[in-house]
């Protein structure tokens with residue numbers, strides 16, 4: 001075998017092997033720029049003992065010349081074909097422009113799911129671009145423009161030459177303004193070195209998770225949750241531990257359930273109030289009960305996502321978790337400009353916490369994105385300058401959100417079978433539609449779950465909504481009311497008409 005392989009060092013030469021040979025690449029004397037291809041031809045058609053779904057794909061297997069020994073026997077095993085049925089051509093070719101590329105991905109990336117909110121938003125956008133009159137209620141962004149004062153601050157920043165790198169943590173001007181806001185509005189005392197500005201609150205959250213969670217740690221996440229929390233835990237090689245909540249309990253975490261799930265592995269509890277996707281607001285008393293449980297676990301840190309803080313409807317009020325006794329030391333307070341200030345595209349968010357943790361997050365940021373956009377930081381300073389809770393500009397938007405919420409709450413209350421917990425904040429309604437599961441529509445089939453219901457509503461009613469399973473609750477669907485009242489009214493009519501067409505399946 002070895003002798004007869006000598007000719008293989010010439011590109012393009014071929015050798016027919018009968019079965020049973022041991023093929024040793026090291027004996028072929030290939031230089032590293034050569035590649036060996038084994039092309040297998042089968043004498044007989046595939047017989048009953050071997051029925052590959054795609055025989056063609058198995059006929060050629062390439063081994064790179066870095067491999068030192070490939071046994072023909074193992075090749076046979078791969079093909080699961082009896083040796084006497086097989087004759088083999090071995091060919092050496094130059095692979096200077098054919099080096100096989102290793103397309104495998106980091107298993108951590110493979111374990112992460114694509115964001116369904118983004119997927120459905122993209123789908124709805126594509127339909128709209130194709131001329132389908134889709135009403136888009138899937139996206140988590142205000143339909144308002146950024147308030148003029150903020151936008152002008154951004155424009156002026158460019159004009160005045162604030163177009164260079166800023167310090168990694170953000171400009172001192174912005175961090176000082178954030179400290180002032182946190183003191184005035186949240187009763188939280190931080191110094192600028194305890195603040196890290198990032199490209200959106202999403203980056204702040206990811207960096208916090210990566211900075212403190214290690215392999216095997218548990219990240220405690222009440223469900224329904226914002227889609228990215230469990231995926232961020234997975235990126236840190238930590239384990240998301242999902243704690244379900246009940247619609248009848250306004251989707252609020254049951255402290256007893258929390259206490260029963262905590263252990264030495266619990267590293268991070270993520271709270272989101274007001275919540276995306278439910279609109280629930282954690283009352284101070286419940287947060288105090290949670291804090292009491294947290295305080296018994298020295299390893300446990302808390303990430304309090306307060307990005308919807310200003311979008312809140314009286315009588316609900318916002319409490320920052322870090323302001324509770326003993327919680328400052330172990331809490332990351334995350335906030336941003338996207339939602340309340342209608343600044344999603346400016347990509348500006350921030351994190352506040354004990355210096356040790358903030359510095360660790362800053363280290364990650366310094367080796368990835370560096371500081372947030374200099375122009376957005378100037379705009380952020382202007383936003384914080386609008387006054388308490390964003391002043392009139394934000395109050396006007398919140399008033400509009402509240403009107404829309406009231407309209408939808410009233411409308412859905414009139415719909416048969418729909419259960420809801422009236423949202424106290426944010427701009428989402430998370431409705432239990434499971435009453436309709438098991439029904440079917442002519443030409444569509446059975447509504448099995450939240451995904452098929454949203455698909456049906458997109459096809460039939462041309463309304464884009466997000467399936468609840470993306471947020472960890474398959475009974476529900478999420479409606480974003482960051483859209484004009486007239487669009488919501490039209491959507492409501494279309495949804496009603498589509499639901500009327502659903503029928504219980506006729507028993508066989």
Ligand SMILES: Cc1ncc(COP(=O)(O)O)c(C=O)c1O
Pocket residue numbers: 140199200201202203226272275276305307336337338344347348349
């Ligand atoms: C609960 C929650 N947290 C954080 C974010 C991230 O916001 P951004 O990165 O735009 O600041 C979002 C955005 O949808 C959100 O809904």
